[in-house]
Amino acid sequence: MVKPLSGIIPAILSLFLVITGCGAESSNDTGEGHVLKVGTDAAYPPFEKQEGDGTITGFDIEVMKAIAAAEGFEIEVEHTGWDPLLEGLKNGKLDAGISAITITEDRKKNYDFSDPYFEAKQLILVPESSKSDSLQDLKGKKIGVQAATTGEEVVKKAFGKTYQGLRGYDSTPAAIDDLGNGRVDAVVADNGVVKEYMKRLPEGQFKIVEDDSFEPEQYGIAVQKGNQEVLDKINSGLKTIKKDGTYDQIYKKYFGEE
Numbered sequence: 001m002v003k004p005l006s007g008i009i010p011a012i013l014s015l016f017l018v019i020t021g022c023g024a025e026s027s028n029d030t031g032e033g034h035v036l037k038v039g040t041d042a043a044y045p046p047f048e049k050q051e052g053d054g055t056i057t058g059f060d061i062e063v064m065k066a067i068a069a070a071e072g073f074e075i076e077v078e079h080t081g082w083d084p085l086l087e088g089l090k091n092g093k094l095d096a097g098i099s100a101i102t103i104t105e106d107r108k109k110n111y112d113f114s115d116p117y118f119e120a121k122q123l124i125l126v127p128e129s130s131k132s133d134s135l136q137d138l139k140g141k142k143i144g145v146q147a148a149t150t151g152e153e154v155v156k157k158a159f160g161k162t163y164q165g166l167r168g169y170d171s172t173p174a175a176i177d178d179l180g181n182g183r184v185d186a187v188v189a190d191n192g193v194v195k196e197y198m199k200r201l202p203e204g205q206f207k208i209v210e211d212d213s214f215e216p217e218q219y220g221i222a223v224q225k226g227n228q229e230v231l232d233k234i235n236s237g238l239k240t241i242k243k244d245g246t247y248d249q250i251y252k253k254y255f256g257e258e
Contacts, residue, residue: 035074036230038064039094042079043171046196046254047100050079059192059254060098063117064221066246067237082148082170086111089224096223096230100190102150103220112227113220114234117247120217122154123194124209125179125187132186134211141165141185144175150217151188173197179206190217192255 040060042050048058056077068075075096080088088094089111102120103113124135132138135158145151147168155166167184169175175187176197186209187194194208221238223230241247 035076036068036095037093038075038077039080039085039088039097040077040099041082041085041171043173044100044193046192048098059118059250060100062250062253063238063241063247064096064098066241066250067221067234070237070240070244070246071233073233082146086148086222089222092224094224095227096221096234098221100192100219101222102190102217104150104153107222110225111222112225112231113222114231115238116218116220117238118192118219120190120192120219122151122188122211122214122217123191124211125176125189125194125197125206126185126209127179128205128207130186130207130209132209134209135188135213138165138186142167142183144169144178144184144187146170146172146175146189149189151190154214155188176201 040048040056042048042056042058044058046058047060048056050056056079061077064075064077078094080094082099085094085097085099089097097111100118100120101107101113103116107113124132124138126132126138132141135154139159142165143155144167145155147170149172151172152166152168156163159165167175167178169178172187172189172193175184175189178184179187180201198206198208221234223234238247241250
């Protein structure tokens with residue numbers, strides 16, 4: 001005789017909900033012993049870069065470690081690249097992302113952000129011989145940007161989304177390499193990154209152009225939409241390190257006095 005399934009199925013479903021419910025809670029746990037998975041695009045010095053031994057260093061990394069220390073949780077930083085970082089936050093494979101991520105209204109539709117921790121502005125890098133004094137002077141020229149960044153957005157805003165001169169790259173260093181090789185006429189990127197690369201480029205061959213039309217930007221640490229527990233921990237730690245002077249020490253190490 002076959003036993004009726006009417007009583008078995010609800011029991012199985014109840015057990016399944018209990019198991020999956022327990023699993024869902026673990027991704028938001030920042031308690032003792034939990035390691036927060038933090039993604040970054042480690043090709044953006046001085047904010048993040050990967051050393052020869054694979055270690056990830058930089059301003060963002062030290063800020064994130066200081067936040068974790070202040071709140072008493074551990075972090076594991078992974079060099080994911082830019083697009084996988086954003087996707088990892090969406091699907092919950094990453095608990096947080098820190099990679100000079102500008103807080104924008106569009107991004108806030110898909111991610112939650114910490115309080116701002118750094119103010120940035122776009123700069124233009126051009127050859128020393130360039131006559132351009134603003135972004136508008138580059139109309140008709142080839143402009144390199146890292147794809148899906150605010151550098152790309154300011155160029156599209158100035159010249160249109162289908163601007164033929166726009167050249168998107170997987171990383172800012174790749175765009176700057178092409179500037180050095182003459183494949184693009186300029187690169188638009190965040191001020192901290194452009195100034196860092198100016199130290200490495202051949203002296204007297206390139207210059208920085210500041211455009212007053214570029215608005216200041218705020219960097220934030222991103223988390224999965226709705227992950228309030230992790231967000232609260234990050235904001236609490238950020239507040240602590242700003243109050244006790246730790247943030248200022250890290251800032252001075254990478255950027256000097258404000």
